[in-house]
Amino acid sequence: MKMIFRIAKTELRTLFYSPVAWFLTIAFMVQCGVYYTYAILNIANWQDIAVRNNPKFKDFGISLTSGVFLGQDSIFANVLQNLYLFVPLLTMGLISREINNGTIRLLYSSPIKTREIVLGKYVAIMIYNLLLLGIVGVFMLMGVFSIYHADYGILLSAALGFYLLVCTYTAIGLFMSCLTNYQIVSAIGSFIIIFVLSRIGGLWQKYDIVRDLTYFLSISGRTTKMLRGLITTKDVIYFVMIMYMFVTFTLIKLKAGRESKPWFVTTARYLLVSVSVLLIGYVSSRPAFIGCWDTTATQKNTLHPNTQRILKELGDEPLEITLYTNLLGPGVQRGLPENRNDYLWSLWEPYLRFKPDIKFNYVYYYDTDDADSSLYKTWPGKTLQQIATQMAEGYDVKIAGFKTPAEMRRMVNLQPESYRLVMQLKYKGQTTFLRTFDDASFWPEEQQVAPAFKRLMQASLPKNIFLTGNLQRSIHKKGEREYMLHAIAKGLRSSLINLGFDADTLNADAREIPAGITSLVLADPKTELSPVATERISHYLQNGGNMMILGEPGKQQILNPLLKQLGVQLMNGTLIEVSKDEMPHMVKPYLTPAGTYLSQDPVLKAIRQLQEEGEDSLGILMPGATGIAVTDSSNYKPTTILTTFSGKAWMKVGTLVTDSLPPVLNLQEGDSKQSSYATIVSLTRQVNNKQQRVVVCGDADFMSNTRQGGGFLSIDLYSWMDEGAFPIFTPRPEARDTKLTISGTIANIEKIIFVWVLPVIVLLAGTILLLRRKRQ
Numbered sequence: 001m002k003m004i005f006r007i008a009k010t011e012l013r014t015l016f017y018s019p020v021a022w023f024l025t026i027a028f029m030v031q032c033g034v035y036y037t038y039a040i041l042n043i044a045n046w047q048d049i050a051v052r053n054n055p056k057f058k059d060f061g062i063s064l065t066s067g068v069f070l071g072q073d074s075i076f077a078n079v080l081q082n083l084y085l086f087v088p089l090l091t092m093g094l095i096s097r098e099i100n101n102g103t104i105r106l107l108y109s110s111p112i113k114t115r116e117i118v119l120g121k122y123v124a125i126m127i128y129n130l131l132l133l134g135i136v137g138v139f140m141l142m143g144v145f146s147i148y149h150a151d152y153g154i155l156l157s158a159a160l161g162f163y164l165l166v167c168t169y170t171a172i173g174l175f176m177s178c179l180t181n182y183q184i185v186s187a188i189g190s191f192i193i194i195f196v197l198s199r200i201g202g203l204w205q206k207y208d209i210v211r212d213l214t215y216f217l218s219i220s221g222r223t224t225k226m227l228r229g230l231i232t233t234k235d236v237i238y239f240v241m242i243m244y245m246f247v248t249f250t251l252i253k254l255k256a257g258r259e260s261k262p263w264f265v266t267t268a269r270y271l272l273v274s275v276s277v278l279l280i281g282y283v284s285s286r287p288a289f290i291g292c293w294d295t296t297a298t299q300k301n302t303l304h305p306n307t308q309r310i311l312k313e314l315g316d317e318p319l320e321i322t323l324y325t326n327l328l329g330p331g332v333q334r335g336l337p338e339n340r341n342d343y344l345w346s347l348w349e350p351y352l353r354f355k356p357d358i359k360f361n362y363v364y365y366y367d368t369d370d371a372d373s374s375l376y377k378t379w380p381g382k383t384l385q386q387i388a389t390q391m392a393e394g395y396d397v398k399i400a401g402f403k404t405p406a407e408m409r410r411m412v413n414l415q416p417e418s419y420r421l422v423m424q425l426k427y428k429g430q431t432t433f434l435r436t437f438d439d440a441s442f443w444p445e446e447q448q449v450a451p452a453f454k455r456l457m458q459a460s461l462p463k464n465i466f467l468t469g470n471l472q473r474s475i476h477k478k479g480e481r482e483y484m485l486h487a488i489a490k491g492l493r494s495s496l497i498n499l500g501f502d503a504d505t506l507n508a509d510a511r512e513i514p515a516g517i518t519s520l521v522l523a524d525p526k527t528e529l530s531p532v533a534t535e536r537i538s539h540y541l542q543n544g545g546n547m548m549i550l551g552e553p554g555k556q557q558i559l560n561p562l563l564k565q566l567g568v569q570l571m572n573g574t575l576i577e578v579s580k581d582e583m584p585h586m587v588k589p590y591l592t593p594a595g596t597y598l599s600q601d602p603v604l605k606a607i608r609q610l611q612e613e614g615e616d617s618l619g620i621l622m623p624g625a626t627g628i629a630v631t632d633s634s635n636y637k638p639t640t641i642l643t644t645f646s647g648k649a650w651m652k653v654g655t656l657v658t659d660s661l662p663p664v665l666n667l668q669e670g671d672s673k674q675s676s677y678a679t680i681v682s683l684t685r686q687v688n689n690k691q692q693r694v695v696v697c698g699d700a701d702f703m704s705n706t707r708q709g710g711g712f713l714s715i716d717l718y719s720w721m722d723e724g725a726f727p728i729f730t731p732r733p734e735a736r737d738t739k740l741t742i743s744g745t746i747a748n749i750e751k752i753i754f755v756w757v758l759p760v761i762v763l764l765a766g767t768i769l770l771l772r773r774k775r776q
Contacts, residue, residue, distance in 0.1 A: 003112060003113075003116045003120070004116050004119045004120045004123060005120070005123065006120070007112070007116060007117060007119075007120025007121065007123075007124070008120045008121070008123040008124040008127065009124075010120075010124075011094075011120065011121050011124035011125075012124045012127060012128065014097075015124065015128060016766075016769070017769075017770070017773050019766070019770060020089060020090065020093075021090065021128065022762070022763075022766035022770070024086050024089060024090055025131065025132075025135075025762065025766075026759050026762055026763055026766070027086070028079075028086060028132055028135060029135050029754075029758065029759050029762065030755060030759050031078065031079060031082065032075055032079060032135055032136060032139055032754075033139075033751075033754035033755040033758070033759070034755055035073065035074060035075040035078050035079070036068065036069075036075045036139040036142070036143070036754065037747065037750055037751035037754050037755060038073075038751070039067070039068045039071065039073065039074055039075070040068050040143070040146060040740070040742075040747050040750070041744065041747040041748060041750075041751055043060070043064060043067065043068070043740060043747075044740050044742055044743060044744040044746070044747035045744040045747075047060070047739065047740050047743075047744075048743055048744045058738075058739070059148075059738035059739040060738050060739065061735075061738055062735065062738060063151060063735040063737050063738065064147045064150075064737050064738060064739070064740065065143065065147055065150050065151040065152075065154060065155065065737045066151070066154065068143055068147070069140070069143060069154075069155060069158065070154070070158065070227050070228075075136070075139060076136075076158050076162065076227055077227075079136065079162065080161075080162060080165060080223060080227075083162075083165060083166055083169060084169060084191065084194045087166065087169035087170055087172075087173050087190065088169075088173050088176075088186070088187035088188075088190035088191055089187060090125070090128070090170065090173065091125060091169075091170050091172075091173025091174055091176070091177055091186070091190065092173065092176075092177055092183040092184070092186040092187040092190070093177065093183045093186075094121050094125065094173070094174050094177040094178075095121070095174070095177040095178035095250070095254075096177050096178070096180060096181050096182065096183050096186055097183070114251060114254050114255050114258065115251055117254070118174075118247060118250050118251045118254065119247070121174065122170070122171065122174055122247055122250075125170045125173075125174065126167055126170070129163060129166045129167055129170060130163075132166060133159060133162060133163045133166075136159060136162060137159065139754070140152075140155045140159065142750065143155070145741065146740055146741055146742045146747075146750075147737050147739075147740055147741065148736070148737060148738070148739045148740070148741055149297075149736035149737045150737050151229070151296060151297045151298075151735075151736075151737050153229055153295035153296055153297055154228070154229035154295060154296050154297075156295060157226045157227075157228075157229045157230070157231050157295040157296075158223075158226055158227050158229075160226055160231065160236075161222075161223035161226030161227060161235075162223070164223075164226075164235075164236065164239035164240075165219075165222070165223050165239070167239070167243055168219065168239050168242050168243055169190070169194060171242065171243040171245075171246040171247050172190055172193045172194060172197075172242075172246050173186070173187075173190045174246065174247065174250050175193075175246040175247070175249045175250045175253070176189035176190045176193065178250050178253045178254060179253065194219070197217060197218065197219040197220075197242075198218070198219050198220040199218075199220070200214050200217050200218050201214060201215050201217070201218025201220055201221075201341075202218075202338075205337065205338035205339070205340070205341065206336075206337045206338050206397070207337075211337070211340065211341065212282055212285065212341070213278050213281075213282065215341045216238065216278065216281040216282060216285055217278075217281070219238075219242070222235050222238055222239065223235075225301070228296075228300075228301055229294060229295045229296035229300070229301055230292060230293070230294055230295070230296075230301040231292070231293045231295060232290055232291065232292050232293075233284060233289070233290055233291040233292075234284055234285050234290045237280065237281065237284040238281060238284075241277045241280055241281055242277070244273075244277065245273055245274065245277045248273045249270065249273065252266060252269045252270060252273070286356075287349075287352035287353075287356035287357075287358075288356040288357070290352070290353070290356075292353050297733075297735075297736065297737075298732055298733040298734075298735060299732075299733075300732055301350075302350070302353075303350050303351065303353070303354065303446065303730075304446060304450075304730035304731070304732070306450065306728050306729065306730060307351075307446055307449070307450040307453075307728065307730060308354055310450055310453045310454050310457075310728070311351065311354040311355045311453065312354070313457060314355060314427065314453065314456075314457070316357070317427060317428055318357065318359060318427075319355065319357070319358050319359070319425065319426070319427050319456075320358075320359045320360075320361060320425070320426040320427075321348075321358060321359070321360050321361070321423055321424070321425055321426075321434075322360075322361040322362070322363055322423065322424045322426070323335055323343065323360070323361070323362050323363070323421070323422075323423050324363050324365070324412070324414060324421070324422050324423070324424065325362070325363070325364050325365070325421055326365060326366060326367060326414075326419045326420065326421065327364065327365070327366040327388050327391050327392060327395070327397075327399075327402050328366050328367065328368050328375060328384075328387065328388060328391060328419070329368075329418075329419045329420045329421060330420050330421065330438065331420060331421035331436050331442065332395070332421065333395070334421060334436075334442065334443075335362075335364075335421045336364075336395060336397060337362075337397075340362070343443075344360065346443065347443045347444075348360075350446075351449065363403065363408075363411070364401055364402045364403065365402050365403040365404070365405070365407070365408040366384070366385075366388035366391070366399075366402050366403075366404070366405070367384075367405040367408055367409070367414070367419050368384065368405075368419060369415060369418070369419060375387060384405065385404070388402065412424065417433060417435070417490065418490070418491075420435075420436065420491075421436045422434070422435055422436065423435075423436075425452055425453070425456055426456075427456040427457070428456070428457075430455075430456045430457075431456075432452050432455045432456055433452075434448065434449060434452045435448070435490055435491070435493075435498060437491060437492070437493045438491055439493070441493075444493065444498075445493065446728075446730045447493075447499065447727060447728060447729070447730055448493055448498050448499065450728035450730065451498075451499055451500030451726055451727060451728050452500075454500065454726075454728065455500060460516060461501075461502050462500060462501050462502065462518040462722050462725060462726050463501070463502040463503065463504060463517045463518055464487070464496065464501055464502070464503050464504075464517070464518055464519050464520075464521055464718065465503075465504055465505070465506050465513065465514070465517050465519070465520050465521065466483070466487070466503065466504070466505050466506070466521045466523065467505070467506060467507070467508055467520065467521065467522045467523075467525075467533075467537075468505045468506065468507050469507040469508065469509050469510075469533065470525035470526060470527045470528070470529060470533075470558075471525060471526035471527055472522065472523045472524060472525050472526075473523035473524050473550075473700060473703075473704065474505075475487035475488050475503055475505065476488070476505070478705060479705065480704060480705060480706045481524075481700075481701065481704050481705075481706070482704060482705050483523060483703060483704065483705070483709070484705055485705045485708060485709040486703055486708075486709020486710055486714050486715075487503045487709070488503050489709075492709075494709070494715065495709065496715070496718060499715065499726060499727035499728075500725075500726035500727055500728065501518065501718065501722075501726055501727075508529075508532070508533035508536045508537060509530050509532050509533050512536060513536050513537065513539075513540040513545070515540075515543065515545070517545070518546065518718075518721060518722045519545075519546040519547060519548055519693075519718065519721040519722070520537070520540060520545055520546070520547045520548070521547070521548045521550075522537070522547065522548070522549045522550070522559075522562075523548075523550045523700050523703075524550055524551060524552050524555065524700035525555070525558055525559070526555065526558075527558070528558055529558065529561075529562065534561070534562060537562060538562070538565060541565065541566070541692075541694070543687070543688070544687030544688050544690060544692040545692070546692060546693045546694065546721040547694050547695070548694070548695045548697070548717065548718075548721065549562070549563065549694070549695070549696050549697070550696075550697040550699070550700035550703070551570045551626065551696075551697065551698060551699075551700065552624060552626070552699065552700050552701070553573065553574035553575075553585075553624055553625065553626045553698075554574075556569075556570040556571070556572060556626060563696065564631075565635075566635075566636055566683055566694060566696065567630060567631055567632035567633055567634065567635055567636050567638070567683070568628055568629065568630050568631060568638065568681060568683070568696055569628070569629050569631050570626050570627075570628060570629075570696075570698055571626050571627040571628065571629050571651060571677070571698075572626075572651075572653060572670075573626060573651040573652050573653040573654075573670075573671070573672070574624065574625070574626060574651070574652050574656050575587045575622075575625050575626060575627060575644065575649050575650075575651060575652075575677055575679070575698075576649060576650050576651070576652045576656075576663055576665075577644065577648055577649045578662045578663075582621070583623075583658045583659070584656075584658060584662050584663055585623065585624050585625075585656060585658050586621060586622070586623045586624070587621075587622050587625055587644060587649055587679070588619035588620065588621050588622070588644075588645075589619065589620060589622060589625075589642040589643050589644045589645070589649075589677075589679045589680075590616070590617040590618060590619050590620070590642070590643065590644075590645060591604075591607055591617050591618055591620065591641070591642060591713070592617075592640050592641060592642065592643055593608065593611055594639045594640065594641065594682075595640075595641040595642065595680075596608035596611070598641070598716040598717065598719065598720040599715075599716045599719035599720055599724060599727075599729065600719075600724065600729040600731060601712055601715065601716050601719070601729055601731075602729065602731035602732075603712045604712075604716060605731065619645075620642060620702065620711075620713060621702065621707070622642075622679055622698075622699040622701065622702045623699070623701045623702070623707075624699060624701055625679045625698045625699035625702075626651075626679075626698040626699070627644075627651060627677030627678060627679065627698055628677075628678045628679065628680070628681045628696055628698050630681070635685055636683035636684060636685045636694070637683065637684050637685065638681050638682070638683055639681065639682045639683075639684070640678040640680075640681055641678075641680040641681060641682055641695075641717075642678065642679045642680040643676045643677065643678045643679065644676045644677045644679065645676065646675050646676050647675060647676075649676070649677055650665050650671060650672065650673035650674075651671060651672045651673065651677070652671055653669065653670035653671055653672075654669060654670065677698075678698075679697065679698040679699060680695065680696070680697045680698070680717075681695075681696050682694070682695050682696075682720070683695075683696065691723075693720060693721045693723075695717055695720075695721065702714075715727060
């Protein structure tokens, strides 16, 4: 061990007696200084402007630790991106210099073992890497002092990723240095090896036997998780194994030069090391053997406790997830074998941390809806099999690996899923679908995955029944006034069906309303309810069923007889709110403090915080609404959820013209004005040892397809009626590192010091040292 450190000391002395180490150190320091100071100076200047112009300015609302150190133009992002340019220049002479100078013979003839030579040189370069880490550490330390409540956990994780990566690069450079006498060839060889390792993860991914091995060897993206603050044993072991492999390769190469053994002995040694690395890497990449440490202050890389509880409830029972990939459907490329590792580790890795025994299945097929002829119009004159064969050729896959439509339809019915890329979850005989979406994220997120897991454990699923028969809003139509988007749109991740709810329709004239449903929805009937339907709805309400009733101006007489038993009425007329930009009938009531407690939705929490701080509440546009009056509160407890701003709205009775001059309040014609009007009211009472929950809305358009299904508020209303069981909200703690402790002036001084002063000092120190060394 002493000899290893003695060699390391000598190598460090040699390293710093050459201009290369000094040049790389200064270049690295300037690079770090530029990316750090420019980032923090920009934020500091904007903070100064914000403070001068707004005395109430609190913070930027985003994590500045991530912004300064991990953003697109941040210090870590750019240093890691350019690191491969520095290392080969540093390592190209580690062994080749000894060979060219002839000193390698002296080392071989001395009582020094080959492994001591190799380890001594590698320890030296690891110590130099610590110097580079120390330079980054200086800026990390400055960031900790410059940012309120800086997230030092994510900085330490990123620093570990940086050090492991640079040590891996130098191990590669050490091996290349022993292969040739020419230092420039050694540097080029290092570039090539690093390039190969960064690309090998995309090679031969179609073949099961080599997919995991080549994916393990890939160095691309290995520091990504660490830069996000997540340290995994899989990534750490990878770096250690690659370092071990190239350092051992160096030892084997140097030993081969001193021994007179057959070539196959040396080859066997290389193979033994390679196989051992691949074996350890494969085993360490299995979910059951992966350990994780989320170093972030907000635990943003870890599943929400709500999701963790659901996974814990699944227990040790087997959970199977089958990915169905349609060669002729959307999203096919993401489901092909070459993208399987991306599917597993990008989507499922967070869940495998808590349930590593999930079994993944893959089914490939081709099919299309019998009623859809668009595919045949695109490929005129061809059969479905011929089209699939052409598509397989385009994707460079074998059509023999895809099941025919007949085979698939005997296995599972995917017609309701439009034959798109979809996952089916199976647990204790229960199944449910987990969908993909045509947006930037594509894969389902935690708010869609968690409800799917929970549905597998429930005997009865939450169901919303939408009444039909009186021209109500339809959940099966895509028109402007309809309710498909927020109810059953399978391609929209925010629709109820993707958040845990089932939906169905029912005509109360033809069938009794079943008990045990989550809620009954009566959305803007255009014709009078029959006595049979009214009696069945009333019976449902009397038995304590939850219900949502939505009305529209001009149709109050249809709903008011039913609403009478609830103690509320839709007021006569249309609410008017004259504004600069909107038509007069488009009012903008705000969410009351009581409304912010409908669910655990983080949006509601943010609105509540604004209200507590004296800020205006969030206005929600309602295109044509009427007010709700409480006439009898003896049976139900009414709570206003949405109400107009004080003095801004009034009630227009009679004909309303919206595309002309703004209407004028005319009390003689029956118009009225009061301080505010409730547009959504919740009603509660205790029935049969449970709380009955009813929502009455004076507008049905705000939840229509035109309004994107009502946005967050519609989800929160359904969540309230389901007593918070669904959706599964996964809010994250707010970042605390959202403000700087320094001003723009201080940040500018830091820029001068780190970009100019310190590099010049180091340059002078290096120049003086090299000149004194040369004179000696």
